[in-house]
Amino acid sequence: MPDLPAGRPANNRLLMVMPYEQLVRKAVAAGFRVWSLWDPALRGPAYLSQVAEHSEELLRADFGDVAGLRALVAKTARAHRVHAVLHMGSEATMVPVAAEAERLGLALNPASALRLLNDKAALRETLNTTPETTVAARCATTPADVRRAVAGRSLPAVVKPTGSAGSRGVALLRSAADLDRWEAAVRREGVPGPYLVEDYLTGPEFSVETLSSGGRHRLIGITAKQTSGPPGFVETGHFFPAPLSEPDRAAVLRATTDLLDRCGYRFGPAHTEVVLTSRGPRVVESQARLGGDRIPLLIATASGFDIEQAVFGILSDGRLPRPPEPHRHAAIRFFRLPPGRLTGTGDTGAIRALSHVHALHFPHAPGGLLPPVTNSATRHGYAVVHADTPQQAVRRLDEVESMLAASVAETGGPRQEGAAR
Missing domain, CATH: 3.40.50.720 (NAD(P)-binding Rossmann-like Domain)
Incomplete structure (x- = not known):
């Protein structure tokens, strides 16, 4: 290297x-x-x-x-x-x-480090070598194997593809009917195996952004995640910085850097998802890349720190940057409208003109069809705002949705994650 x-x-x-x-x-x-x-x-x-x-x-x-x-x-x-x-x-x-x-x-980075980070089954196997990071899991090659794995364990359990992203093929299994629905969905959407069946972790969920150089890791920020919940856990919004106590923040960071050390990760950004359970933090998954869902923009909006630019700074001189110091809050909300034909919207230009709106993405025009929201790729758009408090951020995102005023002639498609907020 x-x-x-x-x-x-x-x-x-x-x-x-x-x-x-x-x-x-x-x-x-x-x-x-x-x-x-x-x-x-x-x-x-x-x-x-x-x-x-x-x-x-x-x-x-x-x-x-x-x-x-x-x-x-x-x-x-x-x-x-x-x-x-x-x-x-x-x-x-x-x-x-x-x-x-x-x-x-x-x-x-060694190829072995990327394989361990990006393959959910390999990552889980790596973490399950010590009791304090263990999450009971079993790998299954086909949907039929998933059925056998589920039959041999107590529910609820989560099933997900080992190499997919964006919530595709992820489901909470609480019954045989949930398993039937999951199998039909992965076959319909062409989500290939292998799949991982593992314990359902309960607790607040966070995304941890780090930068590494020479095997040393620097925390850039922790983002609080919001999801649609079961069955598909589609991400619906993020808040940065996450409202964490110092002990919880330190525990989440330790879980993340311990994972990066175990995998042998040496350089660049990593995006790690952690659930803070009653037994302590548990890593859900990690990727050897920048966080998606405009997390770099949230970090920049709250602190002025450009994590993308920082990667090339490290590549230039090998030095890890000073961690950013947020001076305000930033939040993103993803739009989840009912499936159907879009019949009208408000003035998107007026939304973009608001001083606290840093991004608005709504690539739909009246007359177009909105799909049901079943994974990250099918969400209908998003808005990013800054605020002095998380509560003010929520009010400002509510204001954006009200101004967007999207009206939909519903088609009666699946609504379990596509319902309006």
Whole structure:
């Protein structure tokens, strides 16, 4: 693995796999020359042209062809004498890219660390080596195996794919009927196994954002999560910073850094989800990337700290940044309207003009069909606000929804997570 320098690297050439446009832009601003590698099936030409605008070159690959992807990583790295290979996109291709980078001596993390973090079953197996972090779990290859695993344990239990994200294929099983509904959903949506069946953890849930360098970990922030609850646990909102006592905050941080140490994680961002149970914190899952759901924007809104930019600062000089100090609160709410045809909305321009609104995303126009909300990808939009208190943040988000004034002619589709708030 390349050593992170004490000063700006003499070789500032970086190969980024699946880089989002703002990451390439911030890497270049930090002094790097970037070669970007994307699968054009995953982003449209307009988006990829933005990536290309900031890149030395935009290379295209089929991410489903692992051998071809690894070959292109090797060819590009050698041709342009890059210093390191960085992948902060989706988890599916992280491990093979890291394995190739490791073979070339250009990996920022060992492939084994990424496999342990991104594979929910491997992560659970790693954590279950000590009693204080154990959560009873069993891996199942097929839905039929899930049925056998459920038959051999007490309920309730949670079932989830080991390699999926965004709440796809996640369900709380309390009865045989729940299992039937889950199996029908994963078959209908094409959510592949293997699956993990594990204890249902109760308690407040948090997202923990960290940055690492040389195997040292720095807490950037803890976000309080809101979900739709069972059966699908779709995330409905976040508050930053989380309202935690100092002992609870320290316990959540210890659980997170202990996990990163066990996995051998050395560099970059990690996004770890933790439930604070009556027996102490338990890790739900973790990913070797930045948090989704606009968590970086919440951190920046509350504290002015740019976690994306900080990644390239670490890559430049190897030093972990000072932790941010929030001076206000930030919150996001995801819109969950009834499924049906959108018949009207309020003035979205007036919402965006509010000084406390930092983002409004509602990509729907009257006449369009709104799907039922069954996972993160099917939520109908979001708003981000700042406030002096969490209570004021709730009032401001209520105001945004009232001004949005979305009206829907319902179609009678599934509403278990698509009902209006």
